Amino acid sequence: MSQTMKDKILQAAEDRVRGAGFAEMSFRDLAKDVGIKSASVHYHFPTKPDLGEALVQRYAEQFEVHLEKIDQDDLQKALDGFVALYSQALVLNESICLCAVMGAEAIGLPENVNQRTKAFFAMNKTWLEHLFTRHGIEDAGDKAGLVVAALEGGMIVASASNDRTLFDRVARTAMASITI
Amino acid sequence: MSQTMKDKILQAAEDRVRGAGFAEMSFRDLAKDVGIKSASVHYHFPTKPDLGEALVQRYAEQFEVHLEKIDQDDLQKALDGFVALYSQALVLNESICLCAVMGAEAIGLPENVNQRTKAFFAMNKTWLEHLFTRHGIEDAGDKAGLVVAALEGGMIVASASNDRTLFDRVARTAMASITI
DNA sequence: TCATATCTACCTATCAGTAGGTAGACAACC
DNA sequence: GGTTGTCTACCTACTGATAGGTAGATATGA
Numbered sequence: 001m002s003q004t005m006k007d008k009i010l011q012a013a014e015d016r017v018r019g020a021g022f023a024e025m026s027f028r029d030l031a032k033d034v035g036i037k038s039a040s041v042h043y044h045f046p047t048k049p050d051l052g053e054a055l056v057q058r059y060a061e062q063f064e065v066h067l068e069k070i071d072q073d074d075l076q077k078a079l080d081g082f083v084a085l086y087s088q089a090l091v092l093n094e095s096i097c098l099c100a101v102m103g104a105e106a107i108g109l110p111e112n113v114n115q116r117t118k119a120f121f122a123m124n125k126t127w128l129e130h131l132f133t134r135h136g137i138e139d140a141g142d143k144a145g146l147v148v149a150a151l152e153g154g155m156i157v158a159s160a161s162n163d164r165t166l167f168d169r170v171a172r173t174a175m176a177s178i179t180i
Numbered sequence: 181m182s183q184t185m186k187d188k189i190l191q192a193a194e195d196r197v198r199g200a201g202f203a204e205m206s207f208r209d210l211a212k213d214v215g216i217k218s219a220s221v222h223y224h225f226p227t228k229p230d231l232g233e234a235l236v237q238r239y240a241e242q243f244e245v246h247l248e249k250i251d252q253d254d255l256q257k258a259l260d261g262f263v264a265l266y267s268q269a270l271v272l273n274e275s276i277c278l279c280a281v282m283g284a285e286a287i288g289l290p291e292n293v294n295q296r297t298k299a300f301f302a303m304n305k306t307w308l309e310h311l312f313t314r315h316g317i318e319d320a321g322d323k324a325g326l327v328v329a330a331l332e333g334g335m336i337v338a339s340a341s342n343d344r345t346l347f348d349r350v351a352r353t354a355m356a357s358i359t360i
Numbered sequence: 361t362c363a364t365a366t367c368t369a370c371c372t373a374t375c376a377g378t379a380g381g382t383a384g385a386c387a388a389c390c
Numbered sequence: 391g392g393t394t395g396t397c398t399a400c401c402t403a404c405t406g407a408t409a410g411g412t413a414g415a416t417a418t419g420a
Contacts, residue, residue, distance in 0.1 A: 039408080042408085044369090107273060118340055122341070145346060149350040152333035156283035160283035174326055208380095220397070222382080
């Protein structure tokens, strides 16, 4: 299962954006990462917005696969799996959720990129909402929105503070406020 | 009360960072904004990290003043005031909280800037924690952390989705999970 | 089957524009 | 006369993007 050059570029781009932001990522950096010239990166992704859109789309698709895997009837196990997905996205001094970065930069980003980011958040919220509804939890939609916001925000606070326990506490407290 | 040039630069920088990110803000942009040359901006802030640090410090100081103003014994009124502070920081297609941006970009930012961002989050959490403790709310620290994360995250989700009601719902749901 | 044509995936070279930063001149003010 | 604040003029490094070209795979048609 060999990776195509397009995939290699997207992977390099994801690493860089999740580490330093979309504005900080350049075609030349990506070219060096994958071993081609920057002009060749433009062959695969004509413009930076094109690359950004493909990037978020791929990230969301991969995330969706994971969501399907952890989808199960046991509420506690499903929630644990959900938190674990976010927890894995947070590596101190290395990366946070791609869409936390894209969301924070949203105002200065191309509209096509923002649409994909918006869709990512909506997908996460919907997944949780369905889970909550199945278990008869009231205000499922609002509570789903709270959990997504808390986890994304918790990731940012933890990353800036260089303290992973801050994320863990936020996640635990958010879950407690739902399942009680 | 005329503004000093230093303050004018910081204000322009804040507007730009909150709109498009720290990486996207340039000395030339700021120079145009305040009507001087970029070399003169370097006179006030020798390097970009210097500017970034002063920026977050000023933002935190101003926020602290606001926190002192809304500090009162009525729990609901204090919480409403807190949420209002965050709500005011969110202007669709224009700005979000400075520290949400700085936090999201943290991995690629200078350490002195991150220290200030970390202090901002800590200050917010501490303010809430004291409020909760005064009202005998259990797990005051964890709940304070949840609220800060939820509001910062809610701002990001709402900004990327270009939908202010997403923030309002997150804020309301977070508050409900505390005061019940 | 061989020649022609097209496509893929790169390359080199270059562009105009912008980045952060510096040196040194100059004027205003205490 | 020194300090403060701003200027002009410049530097090197890098940005996204484009032009034009090429080797090799693949498809088309006589």
